[in-house]
Amino acid sequence: MITNEEVLKIAQLAHLSFEADELEGLRNDLNSILEYVEALNEVDTEGVEATSHPVSTTMRLREDVAESRLTSNEVLSNAPAKAEGQFQVPKVVAS
Amino acid sequence: MSQETHTIRQLLDAYKAGTKSADIAAQYLDAIKEDTHGAFISVVDSDELLAQARGIDEARARGEDTGVLGGVPIAIKDNICVKGGPVSAGSKILDQADGRFISPYDATVVTKLKAAGALILGKTNLDEFAMGSSNENSAFGAVKNPADPERVPGGSSGGSAAAVAANLCVAALGSDTGGSIRQPAAFTGTVGLKPTYGRVSRFGLIAFASSLDQIGPMTRTVEDAALMLNVLAGPCPHDMTSMDVPSEDWTQSLGRGVEGLKIGVPKEYFGPGVEGLSPEVRASVQETLQRLESQGAQIQEVSLPHTKYAVATYYLLATAEASSNLARFDGVRYGHRAEARELQELYTKSRSEGFGPEVKRRIMLGTYVLSAGFYDAYYKKAQSVRTLITRDFENAFKAVDVILGPTTPNVAFRLGEKTNDPLQMYLEDIFTISCNLAGLPGISVPGPTSGLPIGIQILAPHFREDLVFQAASVIESGGRS
Numbered sequence A: 001m002i003t004n005e006e007v008l009k010i011a012q013l014a015h016l017s018f019e020a021d022e023l024e025g026l027r028n029d030l031n032s033i034l035e036y037v038e039a040l041n042e043v044d045t046e047g048v049e050a051t052s053h054p055v056s057t058t059m060r061l062r063e064d065v066a067e068s069r070l071t072s073n074e075v076l077s078n079a080p081a082k083a084e085g086q087f088q089v090p091k092v093v094a095s
Numbered sequence B: 001m002s003q004e005t006h007t008i009r010q011l012l013d014a015y016k017a018g019t020k021s022a023d024i025a026a027q028y029l030d031a032i033k034e035d036t037h038g039a040f041i042s043v044v045d046s047d048e049l050l051a052q053a054r055g056i057d058e059a060r061a062r063g064e065d066t067g068v069l070g071g072v073p074i075a076i077k078d079n080i081c082v083k084g085g086p087v088s089a090g091s092k093i094l095d096q097a098d099g100r101f102i103s104p105y106d107a108t109v110v111t112k113l114k115a116a117g118a119l120i121l122g123k124t125n126l127d128e129f130a131m132g133s134s135n136e137n138s139a140f141g142a143v144k145n146p147a148d149p150e151r152v153p154g155g156s157s158g159g160s161a162a163a164v165a166a167n168l169c170v171a172a173l174g175s176d177t178g179g180s181i182r183q184p185a186a187f188t189g190t191v192g193l194k195p196t197y198g199r200v201s202r203f204g205l206i207a208f209a210s211s212l213d214q215i216g217p218m219t220r221t222v223e224d225a226a227l228m229l230n231v232l233a234g235p236c237p238h239d240m241t242s243m244d245v246p247s248e249d250w251t252q253s254l255g256r257g258v259e260g261l262k263i264g265v266p267k268e269y270f271g272p273g274v275e276g277l278s279p280e281v282r283a284s285v286q287e288t289l290q291r292l293e294s295q296g297a298q299i300q301e302v303s304l305p306h307t308k309y310a311v312a313t314y315y316l317l318a319t320a321e322a323s324s325n326l327a328r329f330d331g332v333r334y335g336h337r338a339e340a341r342e343l344q345e346l347y348t349k350s351r352s353e354g355f356g357p358e359v360k361r362r363i364m365l366g367t368y369v370l371s372a373g374f375y376d377a378y379y380k381k382a383q384s385v386r387t388l389i390t391r392d393f394e395n396a397f398k399a400v401d402v403i404l405g406p407t408t409p410n411v412a413f414r415l416g417e418k419t420n421d422p423l424q425m426y427l428e429d430i431f432t433i434s435c436n437l438a439g440l441p442g443i444s445v446p447g448p449t450s451g452l453p454i455g456i457q458i459l460a461p462h463f464r465e466d467l468v469f470q471a472a473s474v475i476e477s478g479g480r481s
Helices: A004-013 A020-042 A072-076 B008-016 B021-033 B046-061 B108-115 B158-165 B182-188 B222-232 B279-294 B307-328 B343-354 B357-370 B375-396 B422-427 B433-438 B465-476
Strands: B040-043 B073-077 B119-124 B171-176 B191-194 B214-219 B262-266 B298-302 B402-406 B442-446 B455-459
Touching: A004 A020, A004 B357, A020 B307, A020 B357, A020 B375, A020 B422, B008 B021, B008 B222, B021 B040, B021 B046, B021 B073, B021 B119, B040 B158, B046 B119, B073 B158, B108 B119, B108 B222, B119 B158, B158 B171, B158 B182, B158 B214, B171 B191, B171 B222, B182 B191, B182 B442, B182 B455, B191 B222, B191 B465, B214 B222, B222 B442, B222 B465, B262 B279, B279 B298, B279 B402, B279 B455, B279 B465, B307 B357, B307 B375, B307 B422, B307 B433, B357 B375, B375 B433, B402 B465, B442 B465, B455 B465
Parallel strands: B073 B119, B073 B171, B262 B298, B262 B402
Antiparallel strands: B040 B119, B171 B214, B191 B214, B191 B442, B402 B455, B442 B455
16 A cells, blocks of 8 residues: 555656645555556466567667758757757756 | 548549549538537648648649548547647647647658648547546547547547547547557447557657557548558658568458458456446447358457456556656656746646646556566566466467457446546456557457447457458448458
8 A cells, every 4th residue: 555655755756746635536546556456466477578569579770870850949949948059947956 | 510421432532523622621621610529629720721732633633643642631639740730648738828839840650641642630639648548638628429429439539539430530540558549439430440569650659658559540431441551551760669561552451251260259358357348339249240250250269368467467567658758748848837946846846737637647656666666566567467468369369360359348438427436447448458568450340239339349460450451341341241
């Protein structure tokens, strides 16, 4: 069972925040889903390799040739704030 | 009163007979303006679209090749990028006054549609970031099912399904991570194809779960789905998971009949462990099987013993991948940016203000299962069960050509019926999810019904879309060869 403290810790890792009145409902939802997935413990997976990709493939590589994709202006076109051709953000180091 | 309903084939024939693309485009734009289902989030500039349509008419008049989809009006799910237009993913994080995302590039599937002469009408509604089974998780409001406006159209590609069903476009693109093309197709009485993983490029699709996502067509007929796949399929230099396998003309698979085709029916779909299969869906599947058998198909029972673990496996893997994929929405490069004094606060506030509750729930679950101390117990375990689910199919396909079952346990449910219980909503995907976990091609085609639409699902081995189309075309014709 996930505790409220754990919910807050996960939220911190996920860069999310929740109002106090949202926490209980979220914790209950997560616990009911986690309780449901406990069923996987019935399955014997000893020695079964993990699947990370559904179709076996070797990674294709393209030719090592420089190519033009998006311009700097295109990349910055959706930026909420930009300056001198770069993304602008507030102070990085908290005081 | 909406305009005449067309399939792609009918429309192309009408163009040959003198119908003007500009007139058709205008009719569809008018129909979208009058739409009461909430199917579209954004519509292209009508002057630009009509100019494009007139260009096709002029080229046709000069005897030039106007493309295999020349003048065909298509809608695009709004998690697929179309250059110069907004892409919302059904989320306020990409569509607020301070941060509306305008795509600087076309998704590969859009490039292919444009090259084939398609007219792109606009972007369709969806569950936020494709996370949902009812289209009720959209920041742009729910979509109503054209078959019954008090019911959901399914999700997450509910807008695309409703647009096809309500005759607001001739065909649409959807994306399918755990059934998001096939389930809405089943609920709306349309055809939805999820191609083999890697058959169609994902470049330009806003990722939900990268090892499961696949773009596919939603159409009125099986033939139209084949025509669309002919355009969409093929390797892409921008998506290294797209496979360099031969494409074919999938319309050649239609009308072959099912004489001698071995059709497997998983016993687990109708037994304990898979609850909630409604009597009318069960009857529709049984009637379909009888029809196919009368056409010469060989029906046999197969076993997919790990079916009951598919939903749990999916929700661990899909949320883990989603938590990673959605980390990019941080208020820095695009989308909503919150007022903040420093960077960590900017990330957290932007994401918390921009994402809706279901997206947050899944990010939280995914973050948890990937966190130190839980990774092996949840994520790695689910990856191993995924292997067993894939092996189930490999074993079944040693004995049969295709697998047939219901697309969904029930017909479309009522708006608001399942919104308070996420787990109940997740269980709606029990029949569609395994297909994504194993990377298989799957289609939902309308089955016999005396009431609301019911979907019949056909699954086949990797890259055997030909078998999917072969069986689906017979089901569509009511079992008549």
